[in-house]
Amino acid sequence: MTTDRLYLYDTTLRDGAQTQGVQFTTAEKIRIAQVLDALGVDYIEGGWPGANPTDSEFFEAAPKTRATMAAFGMTKRSGRSAQNDDVLAAVLNAGTPAVTLVGKSHEFHVRTALGIPLDENLDNIRQSFAHVTAQGREAMFDAEHFFDGYKSDPSYALTCLHAAFTEGARWIVLCDTNGGTLPGEVARTVERVIASGIPGDRLGIHTHDDTGHAVANSLAAVEAGARQIQGTLNGLGERCGNANLVTLIPTLLLKEPFASRLQTGVTEEALKGLLKASRTLDDILNRVPAKQAPYVGGAAFAHKAGLHASAIAKDPTTYEHINPAAVGNARIIPMSNQAGQSNLRSRLREAGIEVELSDPRLPRILDAVKERESRGYAYDTAQASFELLARRELSLLPRFFDVERYRVISERRRNAKGQIVTVSEAVVTVEIGRKRITSFHENHHSPEEGDTGPVHALSKALAADLGILQDFIADMRLADFAVRIVGSGTEAVTRVVIDSEDGQGRQWTTVGVSGNIIDASFDALVDAITWKLVRDGAPVPA
Ligand SMILES: CC(=O)SCCNC(=O)CCNC(=O)[C@H](O)C(C)(C)COP(=O)(O)OP(=O)(O)OC[C@H]1O[C@@H](n2cnc3c(N)ncnc32)[C@H](O)[C@@H]1OP(=O)(O)O
Ligand SMILES: CC(=O)C(=O)O
Numbered sequence: 001m002t003t004d005r006l007y008l009y010d011t012t013l014r015d016g017a018q019t020q021g022v023q024f025t026t027a028e029k030i031r032i033a034q035v036l037d038a039l040g041v042d043y044i045e046g047g048w049p050g051a052n053p054t055d056s057e058f059f060e061a062a063p064k065t066r067a068t069m070a071a072f073g074m075t076k077r078s079g080r081s082a083q084n085d086d087v088l089a090a091v092l093n094a095g096t097p098a099v100t101l102v103g104k105s106h107e108f109h110v111r112t113a114l115g116i117p118l119d120e121n122l123d124n125i126r127q128s129f130a131h132v133t134a135q136g137r138e139a140m141f142d143a144e145h146f147f148d149g150y151k152s153d154p155s156y157a158l159t160c161l162h163a164a165f166t167e168g169a170r171w172i173v174l175c176d177t178n179g180g181t182l183p184g185e186v187a188r189t190v191e192r193v194i195a196s197g198i199p200g201d202r203l204g205i206h207t208h209d210d211t212g213h214a215v216a217n218s219l220a221a222v223e224a225g226a227r228q229i230q231g232t233l234n235g236l237g238e239r240c241g242n243a244n245l246v247t248l249i250p251t252l253l254l255k256e257p258f259a260s261r262l263q264t265g266v267t268e269e270a271l272k273g274l275l276k277a278s279r280t281l282d283d284i285l286n287r288v289p290a291k292q293a294p295y296v297g298g299a300a301f302a303h304k305a306g307l308h309a310s311a312i313a314k315d316p317t318t319y320e321h322i323n324p325a326a327v328g329n330a331r332i333i334p335m336s337n338q339a340g341q342s343n344l345r346s347r348l349r350e351a352g353i354e355v356e357l358s359d360p361r362l363p364r365i366l367d368a369v370k371e372r373e374s375r376g377y378a379y380d381t382a383q384a385s386f387e388l389l390a391r392r393e394l395s396l397l398p399r400f401f402d403v404e405r406y407r408v409i410s411e412r413r414r415n416a417k418g419q420i421v422t423v424s425e426a427v428v429t430v431e432i433g434r435k436r437i438t439s440f441h442e443n444h445h446s447p448e449e450g451d452t453g454p455v456h457a458l459s460k461a462l463a464a465d466l467g468i469l470q471d472f473i474a475d476m477r478l479a480d481f482a483v484r485i486v487g488s489g490t491e492a493v494t495r496v497v498i499d500s501e502d503g504q505g506r507q508w509t510t511v512g513v514s515g516n517i518i519d520a521s522f523d524a525l526v527d528a529i530t531w532k533l534v535r536d537g538a539p540v541p542a
Pocket of ligand 1: 018048051076087238
């Protein structure tokens, strides 16, 4: 079977930068370009040179990439020649091998947004592309509002496309700019464009997710013959975002009718780096990764229900549409009140604990999980706390230390310079073997210095001196702290979930529940330390 080449065009650095709340630095843009290049996209749209200093700087410092770098801009403005348009000149001066120009293809926008006659817009498109192609650049026409334009005046919309095509544009990209078109209409419209004389291997698709169909619309366009897809990492983009390449790439590589008919620049090996690429962008944006993201979400291969986990243990394909390793993800069998003995044994096995199916302690652990979850605990994420609970029931939990008491005081006051500061003090007394150790920690901070409040003081005091156990926790760090009120009214309790990490790159999650936020945090902190001591084989103090 012959395979067609499908080109992937990434616009994270341009349309992605139009996401509300997103502001990349030049260094971040460079890092994202490198991630995209390693993934194997064909084009990287770096931004709009001349529109803002960051985009201009990016093109000056742009990394050498295997992918073709594209600069973005707009067709020349009326009342001047392409040669004399300073906005177009700035785009060309970036010196990229590819140049993408957005232009109007909807008569309403020509009349309303540009306020010029329809013919003048066609002339602007023609002159702009003649100018770009005369410089030997690979030219692309982003036909803005094409689908809406086609609905309103098909003949004019098609004439706009042909104006750029005739002047040598390599790609004519059909944009669903307002994101309101649905897949059936996208497919029919792409077929009509091809019938008008622009072949599919010169057509691209650029969709927005305003109806949640950006990925489906892109796939519909490809099925109808388009051979370039524009999208962004994690679906960043104006308003609701663009087509998510992190969803599209594995679909194109692993699903029919695409996998056997089309070839992209993404290799099987690079696909295994997909989760990492997605997480790198989240890290840069300081965003919590979307748990339910297709393919790469933390829950994408989490089998919570007992029936699912039981079948997965027999054959993972019973509840998995692909092998999670193909995209760099991993299967998780969480513990929760939806779990049965299959989840439980699978989780225990991951912790290195083998328990026979007939062991009477298994139902006891399950009962304990379900009873504690009814009091507000959540073990499907807090796997480390679950492991400790199970070890306790199985009499496999060493007694490393006992907390005799703790005290936390938080006070807001003015310091000697008259600035407002919050002071948190924590004292913790622990018994370690026959020794009793009392530790103290005090935080002084002003609101500008960030949050190092009472829980931080408590964690520092708890971890300040654990005697002979101290070396085992020296590389531990509190990575994240989430608080949630569970229940309502007088029944409400606070659930604290803590993510910890250590110098070995391990991450683990613990949970504490109490009517008192400090107490809930303290329980989660004690579990975090205890898990680390168990996993690192710390000795039980005499
Ligand atoms: C669908 C998209 O997402 S396309 C990408 C959109 N991205 C951006 O707009 C981000 C970068 N843009 C910018 O920094 C600025 O808009 C600039 C530097 C490009 C232009 O700034 P300004 O000169 O101040 O113009 P402003 O942004 O107010 O308005 C855009 C102008 O471009 C004109 N214009 C819009 N599209 C086109 C086009 N395709 N071809 C020619 N002119 C166009 C508008 O009519 C308007 O001109 P007018 O003020 O004479 O009516
Ligand atoms: C070009 C572009 O970003 C759009 O039409 O949505």
